[in-house]
Amino acid sequence: MAEGGTPTDFAHWVEPSLPILARYAARQVAADDRDDVVQEALIRAWQRWSTYDESRGTPAGWLVAILADRCRRHRTRRPAAVLVELVDHGVAEPSGRDLDLERAVDGLSRRQRQAVDLHYFVGLDVAAVAEVMGCAPGTVKATLFQARARLRELVGDDDG
Incomplete structure (x- = not known):
């Protein structure tokens, strides 16, 4: 894609895609490391930009x-209960059920957690x-x- 592309083009x-990258990093690593991990990924992407093939997927x-x-x-x-951190800083007021859900997501397998994070939290x-x-x-x-089935088990499903 970017053969001869400039840093400005990149x-x-x-x-x-930056908001998506920031949301995913926030779900994966501790707050102090989020920007560093995104920066590392962008450096790697810049180094490999010429290998991007739009026929295989989106830039994001x-x-x-x-x-x-x-x-x-x-x-x-990332700490197990990121919502607790947000509550402590006055950013969010999740219900007890929200905190239970956050803990339950942390209890999923790595692959399930990745799919949930990417689809539901990153969008x-x-x-x-x-x-x-x-x-x-x-x-x-x-x-x-x-x-979703595992989350219903972990959190409890009052609807069914």
């Missing part, structure tokens, strides 16, 4: 896949989640189905 190309999916790799390699993980569609996870969209749908 910045314009990346800009629409490609960038989040790189970020996911950087997050896996990072030493610190990627199933195709983009599949691109990031390196699997078929049907696999993502099945993983999300299993994750």
Whole structure:
């Protein structure tokens, strides 16, 4: 894609994906490390920009896949109850059920948590989640189905 592209071209190309990258990093690593992990991913993306193939997916999916790799390699993980941190700083007022859900998400398998984070918290569609996870969209749908079932077990489902 970017053979001979300039840093300015790259910045314009990346800009629409920055909020997605920030949301995903916030779900994966400790607050103090979020910007560093995104920066590491952007450096890696810049180095590999010429290998991006638009026929294989979106820029956002490609960038989040790189970020996911950087997050896996990072030493610190996000604290188990990020919502508690937000409440302590007056940013959010989640109910007890919200805190239970956050803890339950942390109790999912790594693959289920990744699918839930990417689809429900970051807002990627199933195709983009599949691109990031390196699997078929049907696999993502099945993983999300299993994750929702597990979350109902962990949190309790009053509706059924």
